[in-house]
Every structure is written in C-alpha cells, then in structure tokens.
Amino acid sequence: MLRELSSETEGAAPSILLLEPDPDRTVFARRMLTAGHHGTAPTIRVADSVGALKDLAGDGPHSAIVVDLEGGADGRLELLEQARSVAGSLPVIALVASTSENPRGTRAVETLGDGSTVSFDPPAGPDFAADALATDAVALGADDVLEKTTPLAPRLWKAIGAACRRNSEVVRLRRRVQDLELFTRTAAHDIQGPLRTMNLVVEMLLQGDDGRLRKDQLECLLALRNQVHKLDVLSDGLFQLATLGRESLRMRPVPVDDVVSEVAELVGSEANQCLQYGPMPTVLADRTLLVSLLHNVIDNGLRYVRGHAPQVRVSACREGDFVRVDVSDNGIGIPEHLHESVFLPFVRGASVSASPGNGLGLAMCRRITELHGGEIWVRESSGQGTTISFTLPLG
Secondary structure (H helix, E strand, O other): OEOOOOOOOOOOOOEEEEEOOOHHHHHHHHHHHHOOOOOOOOEEEEEOOHHHHHHHHOOOOEOEEEEEOOOOOHHHHHHHHHHHHHHOOOOEEEEEOOOOOOOOOOOEEEEOOOOOEEEEOOOOOHHHOHHHHHHHHHHOOOOEEEEOOOOOHHHHHHHHHHHHHHHHHHHHHHHHHHHHHHHHHHHHHHOHHHHHHHHHHHHHHHHOOOOOOOHHHHHHHHHHHHHHHHHHHHHHHHHHHHHOOOOOOOEEEEEHHHHHHHHHHHHOHHHHOOEEEOOOOEEEEEHHHHHHHHHHHHHHHHHOOOOOOOOEEEEEEEEOOEEEEEEEEOOOOOOHHHOOHHHOOOOOOHHHOOOOOOOOHHHHHHHHHHHOOOOEEEEEOOOOOEEEEEEEEEO
16 A cells, blocks of 8 residues: 655655565665665565565555666566556656766775665676666656665655655546546436437427427427437447446457458448458457447548548558558548647537537547557648548557
8 A cells, every 4th residue: 555755754654665586685775775864764675576575565554666676687677567567556666776986897885874885786788777777667667766876765765755746646637537437427328318208209299290380390399309319429429438448458360451341331332332441461459449440430531521422541551569550531631730639529620510420439539549559640641631540559
C-alpha cells in the first residue's frame, strides 16, 4: 500500500523496499540509502528476488522500491521491469553509478555521510553509462533515476515525494475518468426507456390519425419522431464509446483484407462496387473491434461525397512492428484545422453537420486504435478527398 508523502513529511517515511539479489552489495546499499538522512532513519527492507519483493510489498505501508542498476547487466534492467510490475502505484527509483569522476577500469571510492568510505567498480563499458541506463530505466517504468553520489538520501526522499505526488494525481485523474465513464454509460442506458416510450406514443398517434390531425400537427409529430430517432442513435453511440475496452481484447492474427471483405458485405452491394482493396498484411487485433474501426472509416468515405460517385481505396504496409492501414476517399475532405479535433466526441465539420451521424464514429476509431497500442490520424490525399491512416501491431 502506498503512503503518500507531502512536502512536510518527505524527511520521514516508514520504509524502503530494496530489490538486491547480491548479498555482498546489500550492506553498502543500506548505508548509502540512509547516510545524510535527516530525522528518523528509514527502515530498509531487502528483497533478494521479485517473489520476495511481492511478499514484502503486501506488508505496507512503504515509501518506494529501489533497484540498484550498477554494473548495467541486462539482468538488472529486467529486475527493474519486474519491480515495476509488482509496485502498482508505489514509486520505483533506479540507482546508477556516477561515472563523471572515475576513469573506467579503476576502483571508485565513495565517502558516506558518516565519514566511512566504500569502493566499488564503475560500469564496465559505454553501453551502460549513467545516461544510457537512465533512458532505459525510465522506458521500463522507473519514476526517477538517481546517480549514486553522496549525499544520496536527501535526493532520494525528494524524488520519492515528487513521484508520490505525481502518482496521486494520476490516481485522482483515473478516478475522475472512471466516474465520467460510469455517468456516460448510466445516462446512455437509462435514457433508452423514456425514448422508447416517446417513440411508442408518437407511432400510436400517427397510426390512429384517420385524417383527424391538422397538417401542422402531423408535421410536428413527424419532426418529433425524427428527433427521438436521433437521440436513440446518439445514446447508443455514447454507450458503445463508454464501454469500449471494459472487456479484455481477444487478440489474434487477423488478415486486414479479410476484415475489409466483411465490411464490404456490411455496407451493401452498391457501395461495395465503390470499394477497392487488395492483399494486405496480417495484424494482431480483436477482430470485432477491427471490423467496427474499418466500418466506421470506410462508411464515412462512402457517405460524405458530393457531385460524383464515391471511391474508397484501402491499402496497408508494414512499418517495423506495426502495420499502417490507409483508407483514402474522393469525398469532401476534412479541413486542416480539424485534423486533430475530428477524433473528439461530437466534433463534425460544417460541411457534414446536416448529414446523418452522431459525431462519435471517429472518436470510437481512436479509442479502438489506442486499445491496440496504435495511432490514428488524418492526412489529405493528393487532390480531392481524405486519407485516414492508423497503425496496429503486426500479426
């Protein structure tokens, strides 16, 4: 369990969990972590394995997990990654040896806060220099990386306090997002009942008219039925957007051209004649969500066209460990100033505002790509139309 540190309590915390498999380094690490500390000395609890760390972490409260990366062996970075998976919201601080004052191949001497000295081997090669290790450590989830120069303890507590405040803010924001998602799901679901009742009443009035309604009354009922339908489509879209990602993704290799073929059947035979595609790579994806993603993008390309027949072309190519899919159309295009905001809920260009739709399709597309670890963006096609591009993991 995480005990958050405020600026007033950074100098005193219950304990630090030190992940150190080498018993010969444990004594030095204990002294380094406590030397120069003001106030009550912290408790250093040592775990010699990730399993032991997991057991100790459940005994909380603790202030942080510390992993010493001195020596820079790949195994040390692996330990850091495993520590991050165990830590939860607990800060993980990585320590690297200072190489600025000691030539490689010589023993480095460190003077501790109590006046005693210890010697140790600096990193063995340039691949494990402090800056390179720091980059790797942050990429693997370290909240901060500190060089082992004295006094270490004050800098350690400052780093822990900052990490705790950041993590506390992240937790607060996540709770707020969860509350908003819950509100959206509940509102979108609960509004369905009143909408069904309104629609039922309107249909009964229209079917039982027998010519008794005036023209203006009939027009009002027809307009009301149309607005009820729009609200129904909107609430359904909101519910789908709010529930995306709540279930585990069923990731499996999926040929992109197979999914496009399935979408072609969904859009209908006439629109199918306007859709061009060929063999494409396989991606690692949830097939159901990929169908929804491509259906939304292809349907937009077929729908928003004026003055000529629509043409949509789907292509894909490999880019490293990902596949980039391009969906190009010859439609009305998306203004450059909307290239970013068009993926937000309810954002629609002025040229399509009168067309059917709820403004949630591309927001759902972005959510689906993010759930797969990919990205989605807009780029103008040469000439007329738009290209929507997105990336998915290679299958």
